[in-house]
Amino acid sequence: MVRFTVLASGSKGNSTVVSGGRTRILVDCGLSCRELFRRMKLVDEEPETLDAIVITHEHMDHINGLSVTARKLGIPVYFTEGTHRAWMRWLTPRRQMTYAQWLEQCRKQAAERQAEAEAAETEGDPYDPEAEPVAELDTEVQPLAATPEPAVEPPSNRPPSRKEDPTWLPQVEYFQAGQPFEIGDIAVSPFTIPHDAADPVGFVFRAEGVRMAFATDLGYIPPNVKDQLQGVDLLLLESNHDLEMLRDGPYPWAVKQRVLSRVGHLSNEAAAGFLENSYDGQAAYIILAHLSESNNLPELARVTAERALLGRASLLANRLLLAAQREPLSGINF
Numbered sequence: 001m002v003r004f005t006v007l008a009s010g011s012k013g014n015s016t017v018v019s020g021g022r023t024r025i026l027v028d029c030g031l032s033c034r035e036l037f038r039r040m041k042l043v044d045e046e047p048e049t050l051d052a053i054v055i056t057h058e059h060m061d062h063i064n065g066l067s068v069t070a071r072k073l074g075i076p077v078y079f080t081e082g083t084h085r086a087w088m089r090w091l092t093p094r095r096q097m098t099y100a101q102w103l104e105q106c107r108k109q110a111a112e113r114q115a116e117a118e119a120a121e122t123e124g125d126p127y128d129p130e131a132e133p134v135a136e137l138d139t140e141v142q143p144l145a146a147t148p149e150p151a152v153e154p155p156s157n158r159p160p161s162r163k164e165d166p167t168w169l170p171q172v173e174y175f176q177a178g179q180p181f182e183i184g185d186i187a188v189s190p191f192t193i194p195h196d197a198a199d200p201v202g203f204v205f206r207a208e209g210v211r212m213a214f215a216t217d218l219g220y221i222p223p224n225v226k227d228q229l230q231g232v233d234l235l236l237l238e239s240n241h242d243l244e245m246l247r248d249g250p251y252p253w254a255v256k257q258r259v260l261s262r263v264g265h266l267s268n269e270a271a272a273g274f275l276e277n278s279y280d281g282q283a284a285y286i287i288l289a290h291l292s293e294s295n296n297l298p299e300l301a302r303v304t305a306e307r308a309l310l311g312r313a314s315l316l317a318n319r320l321l322l323a324a325q326r327e328p329l330s331g332i333n334f
């Protein structure tokens, strides 16, 4: 049986389960592990039966629960190399400092080195009967021969353990946009999407002859994406914002510009434009996804898409559904 279950969709977390044959894939891991498992149980999906996680891109709403979930289930994570690297960089942030702060840090380090050198000299004082003999003044003081080795070495002298390394995953697999691959019984075709991330992708999943397309987080629909969204049985498409609500809405100007840009998010109007003009009408289900909670209303997204489909009577057989942020959409079975 083929099943497509959206657990969450929107800027506060994205996760979907795609099942086919004996294989179950989690697409994105934007919910906390606990919330993910809770939602899976609500829709009769067993977290322990997941075989792999595939990631579209490294934005927080797609990877927030990734490490914990992958570790808990002990399953592989599929990324593009660019996304994996960006995710690792995100987990190991470098502190930015001003020139004055840098100078201050250099001064402190020099003072510490000086203090250490002076301490070594004092401890090596040959007139102190308690002092351990020190071979050379510039070597560190050695512990007594009878003293056991410390159980834990100072953190700076050893590589971090798995638990301490936030980027550690049970297994990492790389794929490339444009190069299909398989996970168990599910064929996965990743394609490039225009979005402000390192190497973002959408997917077409195929199992038991059923094709399911997944495209959110894209500033517009370029020809390569239009091609991917044809001949599918299920189309999950972003319908992020209503243009007027975004323009008049609460976001700062710079954020509005980002959302509206060619590497931002797809508006209701752009999604409808695709459905009206470029879509082949094959899908039994169209799911509008990644709706903004600040700049959209489910009814606006629905009406805009419905109007586009009404314009083409042949598309009325397409069932229109809305993915939500706060609750899972019950699974769609084929």
Ligand SMILES: [Zn+2]
Pocket: 010, 011, 014, 059, 061, 062, 217, 290
């Ligand atoms: Zn997103």
Ligand SMILES: [Zn+2]
Pocket: 057, 059, 195, 197, 217
């Ligand atoms: Zn994104």
